[in-house]
Amino acid sequence: MTYCVAIDLDDGLVFASDSRTNAGVDQVSTYSKMHTFEIEGQRLFVVLAAGNLATTQAVVNRLQREMEEAGQEGAAEPNLATVAHMSEAAEYLGRINREEQEKHSEALSKSGMKADATLIIGGQIAGEPPAIYLVYPQGNYITTSQHTRFLQIGESKYGKPILDRIIEAETPLGNAARCALVSIDSTVRSNLTVGPPIEVLVYERDTLEMDHYLCLEAEDEYLRSLTHAWDENVKKAFTDLPRFDWEHRHGRKDRGTRVSRRAKKKS
Amino acid sequence: MTYCVAIDLDDGLVFASDSRTNAGVDQVSTYSKMHTFEIEGQRLFVVLAAGNLATTQAVVNRLQREMEEAGQEGAAEPNLATVAHMSEAAEYLGRINREEQEKHSEALSKSGMKADATLIIGGQIAGEPPAIYLVYPQGNYITTSQHTRFLQIGESKYGKPILDRIIEAETPLGNAARCALVSIDSTVRSNLTVGPPIEVLVYERDTLEMDHYLCLEAEDEYLRSLTHAWDENVKKAFTDLPRFDWEHRHGRKDRGTRVSRRAKKKS
Numbered sequence: 001m002t003y004c005v006a007i008d009l010d011d012g013l014v015f016a017s018d019s020r021t022n023a024g025v026d027q028v029s030t031y032s033k034m035h036t037f038e039i040e041g042q043r044l045f046v047v048l049a050a051g052n053l054a055t056t057q058a059v060v061n062r063l064q065r066e067m068e069e070a071g072q073e074g075a076a077e078p079n080l081a082t083v084a085h086m087s088e089a090a091e092y093l094g095r096i097n098r099e100e101q102e103k104h105s106e107a108l109s110k111s112g113m114k115a116d117a118t119l120i121i122g123g124q125i126a127g128e129p130p131a132i133y134l135v136y137p138q139g140n141y142i143t144t145s146q147h148t149r150f151l152q153i154g155e156s157k158y159g160k161p162i163l164d165r166i167i168e169a170e171t172p173l174g175n176a177a178r179c180a181l182v183s184i185d186s187t188v189r190s191n192l193t194v195g196p197p198i199e200v201l202v203y204e205r206d207t208l209e210m211d212h213y214l215c216l217e218a219e220d221e222y223l224r225s226l227t228h229a230w231d232e233n234v235k236k237a238f239t240d241l242p243r244f245d246w247e248h249r250h251g252r253k254d255r256g257t258r259v260s261r262r263a264k265k266k267s
Numbered sequence: 268m269t270y271c272v273a274i275d276l277d278d279g280l281v282f283a284s285d286s287r288t289n290a291g292v293d294q295v296s297t298y299s300k301m302h303t304f305e306i307e308g309q310r311l312f313v314v315l316a317a318g319n320l321a322t323t324q325a326v327v328n329r330l331q332r333e334m335e336e337a338g339q340e341g342a343a344e345p346n347l348a349t350v351a352h353m354s355e356a357a358e359y360l361g362r363i364n365r366e367e368q369e370k371h372s373e374a375l376s377k378s379g380m381k382a383d384a385t386l387i388i389g390g391q392i393a394g395e396p397p398a399i400y401l402v403y404p405q406g407n408y409i410t411t412s413q414h415t416r417f418l419q420i421g422e423s424k425y426g427k428p429i430l431d432r433i434i435e436a437e438t439p440l441g442n443a444a445r446c447a448l449v450s451i452d453s454t455v456r457s458n459l460t461v462g463p464p465i466e467v468l469v470y471e472r473d474t475l476e477m478d479h480y481l482c483l484e485a486e487d488e489y490l491r492s493l494t495h496a497w498d499e500n501v502k503k504a505f506t507d508l509p510r511f512d513w514e515h516r517h518g519r520k521d522r523g524t525r526v527s528r529r530a531k532k533k534s
Contacts, residue, residue: 157424161453165498166505174514179505186428202513212513225509231432233507237500238433238446242492246469246479247441 001193002033002154003184004048006120006132007176008144010169012205013122013130015046016180018188020195021053034199035060037067037080041208043125045080045089046201050154051117051137052108058100059117063093086123086131087143093121094139101137118153123203130205158190159183177202177212178226185227198223268460269300269421270451271315273387273399274443275411277436279472280389280397282313283447285455287462288320301466302327304334304347308475310392312347312356313468317421318384318404319375325367326384330360353390353398354410360388361406368404385420390470397472425457426450444469444479445493452494465490 004017017033031053038044047063049056063080070081083089101115108115122132134151135141144151149167152160159182166179177200187194195218202212216223271284284300298320305311314330316323330347337348350356368382375382389399401418402408411418416434419427426449433446444467454461462485469479483490 157457158428160457161425161428162501162505164457165501174511175505177511178508182505182508190424190427190431212511214511222509222511229508230504233504234429234432234501237497237504238429238442238449240500241445241449241496242489244441244444244479244481244489 001191002050003152003156003159003187003191003194004033004050004120004154005150005152005156005159005163005180005183006046006048006122006134007150007163007167007171007180008122008130008132008169009149009167009171009173009176010205011173012207012211013046013124013132013203014173014176014180015048015120015122015199015201015203016177016184017048017199018184018194019197019199020193022193028193028195030195030197032199034201035063036201036210037063037123038210039081041126043080043123044203044208044210045121045123046203047093048120048153049117050119052101052113052115054104055097055100055115055117056119058103059093059096059119062096062100084125085128086121086125086133087141089121089123089125090133090135090141090143093119093133094135094141097135097137098139120151120153124206124208126208130203155187155191155194158187162186173202173204181216181223181226182230185223185230196220196223268458269317270419270423270426270454270458270461271300271317271387271421272417272419272423272426272430272447272450273313273315273389273401274417274430274434274438274447275389275397275399275436276416276434276438276440276443277472278440279474279478280313280391280399280470281440281443281447282315282387282389282466282468282470283444283451284315284466285451285461286464286466287460289460295460295462297462297464299466301468302330303468303477304330304390305477306348308393310347310390311470311475311477312388312390313470314360315387315420316384317386319368319380319382321371322364322367322382322384323386325370326360326363326386329363329367351392352395353388353392353400354408356388356390356392357400357402357408357410360386360400361402361408364402364404365406387418387420391473391475393475397470422454422458422461425454429453440469440471448483448490448493449497452490452497463487463490 007014021031022028035047066076066079069075105115116137119135124130133141198216200214204211274281288298289295302314333343333346336342372382383404386402391397400408465483467481471478
């Protein structure tokens with residue numbers, strides 16, 4: 001599996017992804033799921049990929065090739081060098097994704113497998129606001145709203161609660177990047193198919209450059225200090241919660257104070 | 268959907284469940300998913316149910332009826348009044364579950380629906396240790412281990428990370444019940460199909476009685492104070508995390524200190 005998250009903030013964008021790929025428990029490998037495409041000072045895109053590895057690799061290679069061939073005779077149009085808006089980039093990525101899936105989906109389905117890939121594309125084109133889009137295997141896509149500032153792909157449920165609590169449009173980039181790491185750490189702890197190295201990319205609005213990129217191995221000093229502190233802090237947060245009435249009223253083995261609301265009736 | 272969790276501790280057992288049932292977004296109802304069966308001073312069982320509501324209701328009714336008929340002529344054997352071990356109760360529940368599903372599964376599958384139900388059964392029989400079992404739709408079942416002290420059914424992923432962090436065999440019953448509530452609260456926040464009232468039942472080992480039962484509506488004072496405190500504490504836990512290097516080194520708009528590891532190369 002995979003877990004990737006992109007966050008759209010007033011100050012810019014944050015991208016984070018794990019690097020574990022598996023085709024069965026005995027075929028686990030490490031592949032980056034974060035891919036960047038940049039024309040310096042003009043536009044940059046970050047693509048996060050989940051799903052069939054052959055499809056996502058084919059999609060990423062084609063995005064790269066078509067961008068490099070832009071302006072040459074017979075070049076594919078549009079491409080990442082020529083799209084005018086982020087939504088057009090999402091539309092283009094959706095089409096490429098569908099086309100690459102279709103090449104092998106029939107053969108794969110005969111083997112009970114799927115060519116499906118789900119992607120996130122985010123970034124900024126000069127003169128346009130930054131944006132992130134989630135592109136489905138069918139080629140359609142969604143973006144964020146004022147109240148939903150993040151998009152997730154892959155094994156997304158374990159890491160969603162902390163994002164729901166912390167992320168708002170006004171969240172500073174550093175906090176959002178930390179929250180993405182915590183979200184991935186929670187997922188790694190709860191699900192074997194998601195694992196380090198964890199990549200984080202922070203983009204500050206209107207810089208049109210990749211501002212901060214980190215690739216954190218499991219033994220990375222910052223990642224260890226972060227996950228250790230988070231574990232300690234969450235445990236402390238938990239310890240400080242209000243007690244049940246029955247915990248105040250008696251010690252553990254005091255039979256006399258059992259609450260009167262007892263067994264529920266059935267059905 | 269549904270979310271239920273059962274926890275097996277040195278001090279006893281904790282059960283918790285939400286109460287939202289839906290067949291499509293416009294058909295949302297409130298049904299308890301926690302059912303108790305007790306022969307005072309001799310044995311007690313708690314059943315948590317997820318899946319097809321018709322199946323789980325039929326299963327629970329049958330458990331109840333067969334227990335009540337125990338000892339009468341022609342009574343079904345075994346039943347909850349006669350099983351000798353908790354694993355036998357799980358085996359029995361698995362069979363009942365499969366039989367009730369089979370009654371309607373063919374007709375349901377023609378409509379593209381499933382009769383599947385997944386259940387947890389826990390409790391204690393006098394002279395036996397307390398135990399919890401998860402019973403799959405196919406009738407097979409698993410229990411806990413020294414390192415895995417809890418079992419979940421339904422929409423379980425959102426609420427798993429906090430259980431993974433907090434629950435150990437030695438966790439006191441109050442802490443475990445609170446952790447179950449926090450786990451359900453995280454799920455409720457992240458997934459519309461899980462909702463209050465939330466039921467919690469705490470069983471102290473060897474009492475052979477339901478020790479503490481709470482049914483918490485959304486506006487319940489304790490639930491509100493707990494979820495509010497948890498939200499505050501988690502936000503504080505998050506604020507106290509170690510900063511990235513680049514946050515120390517410069518203010519948000521200082522271009523001069525961008526880290527040297529920049530855009531990753533593609534593919």
